Amino acid sequence: MFRNYFILLLLAHIIGDFYIQTNKMARKKEKEISWVLIHSLCYLAVMLIVTLPVMSVTLIVGVTIAAIFHCLIDVFKFIYISHIRKRGRFSLIIDRNVFFTDQILHSLVLLGISYWLANGNLPISLNIIFRNFLNVIGIPGKQIMSWLFAILVIHKPTNIAISKFLLNYKPEDYNVKEDRKAGRYIGTVERIIMLIFIYINQYSAIGLVLTAKSIARYERITKEEHFAEYYLLGTLISTLIAIIVSFVF
Incomplete structure (x- = not known):
């Protein structure tokens, strides 16, 4: 209760x-x-x-x-x-x-x-x-509330929390405007897919999501150490939040 x-x-x-x-x-x-x-x-x-x-x-x-x-x-x-x-x-x-x-x-x-x-x-x-x-x-009220809670948590609140947490680690040449246009939505979709995989007990499939995300930034990750650390930290925090929300959900 x-x-x-x-x-x-x-x-x-x-x-x-x-x-x-x-x-x-x-x-x-x-x-x-x-x-x-x-x-x-x-x-x-x-x-x-x-x-x-x-x-x-x-x-x-x-x-x-x-x-x-x-x-x-x-x-x-x-x-x-x-x-x-x-x-x-x-x-x-x-x-x-x-x-x-x-x-x-x-x-x-x-x-x-x-x-x-x-x-x-x-x-x-x-x-x-x-x-x-x-x-x-034919849908239980608790299930609707839980899904609504999970989706709303992992979108705007999580995006804001991650961006503020990573302020100290952001590379000097990082494109903030580019991040606002696509990066946050990519993170939201990534976490939703993770939630679905966790819900259906397909934990190994989460690795495919992280791999697909890394491919898009592969060249910069391999050439810029500071960006690689920033990217990895953000990805790990995003994944951790998705897992925590799945436990509450």
């Missing part, structure tokens, strides 16, 4: 904090406190909408608490970033550290709320409308 609550809340968090929040909104959040509050209201709305199929009074309380803590964390982040910028010490490394600290704190809040909900022995029961719909199409 704890796992189901956590995946449900984490799914809502991912949609509200990554997909509803655009890059433009994220930049405005760092400059104006009003945008932090606007984002928090949007986040609460997304949390309520995502949990609508299993809505209960206790769950409403839980997602409201999650949204309040989300707002508080973002406010403290805004204050910290504003302070760092005024002192002229803001850098990409600080931005990376703030990002990961922010997401860890949000995850800890969701873990605590999930534990509280599960500890209260509150079962997750689908609304009759959604239950009838799933009965008609």
